[in-house]
Amino acid sequence: MASSFVVGDQFRNKVTELLQKTDASLPQRLRLELEEILEKPEPATLSFSTARKLKTYLQDTGHPFYLHELLEDSSLHLPEFVKPPRNPELVARLERIKNKLANEEYNRITRNVNTQEITRSGTLADFGRQVRSVKAVVVTIFNFLVTVVAAFACSYMGSQYLFTETTARVISAVIAASVVGLAELYVLVRTMEGELGEP
Structure with missing residues (x-):
């Protein structure tokens, strides 16, 4: 599930301008998070929580641009799905069930085959x-x-x-x-x- 944005050039440019123009009104923690995002090599990601803080700041201070304008050329960051490791007990149990079912199927198929009859009189008599x-x-x-x-x-x-x-x-x-x-x-x-x- 997505939890961040992959930021584009428009975000980098606007946030750089915002950091240079703003005075002490920008919260220190938000400033540090934004500077850290700008320092990262591409592709840099912006977490949803930081995006919410930035949106609140832009609304409260009445800046002429909105968050959606910053994220116009950005995209959602979808992390790769990491398959959880399988429980070894469950794997062993599944193997036992598979073997049991295979044996039952084999027994069902060969239930009318009598090996003693074949070896005693079947093949030689037929021949x-x-x-x-x-x-x-x-x-x-x-x-x-x-x-x-x-x-x-x-x-x-x-x-x-x-x-x-x-x-x-x-x-x-x-x-x-x-x-x-x-x-x-x-x-x-x-x-x-x-x-x-x-x-």
Whole structure:
């Protein structure tokens, strides 16, 4: 909160004139305070109490200028806010409360996690199930490829009795392998639908 003014040049000039012109009517204490303000290097400050004394003096003696004219180019002096030191007991208590809340939050998040179940059967059982499912997929794909290749080879070899040209033999082998491949895909899809449909 402001408790003083930062005085400007106009204040310095007028107060200097006032100190030179006045006789003994200026109170000694007010004179000393004003001289001390003028001697200070800039920025010099004028306290509110000194400003009140000066205003009273100017009014009582009937000077031709007023206090607000002296302070026209002055500004309020706002001291820097000094943050008070924190109470160490309060800081320690706040830390304990924070730690307690963090532990409660952690316990709430992990309340349905059972570490014994994970180490005993969770991870290894899950890994075994995943390996079995990957193994089944690999076997199915390998079976599909072998069946299609075998159908192509059989029809290519068997078509030599029907066709003499290689082009006709390859076309007939591709057609036979495609039919067998589509049949395999149909059976595979039906099997997968059955497995997925099981509860």
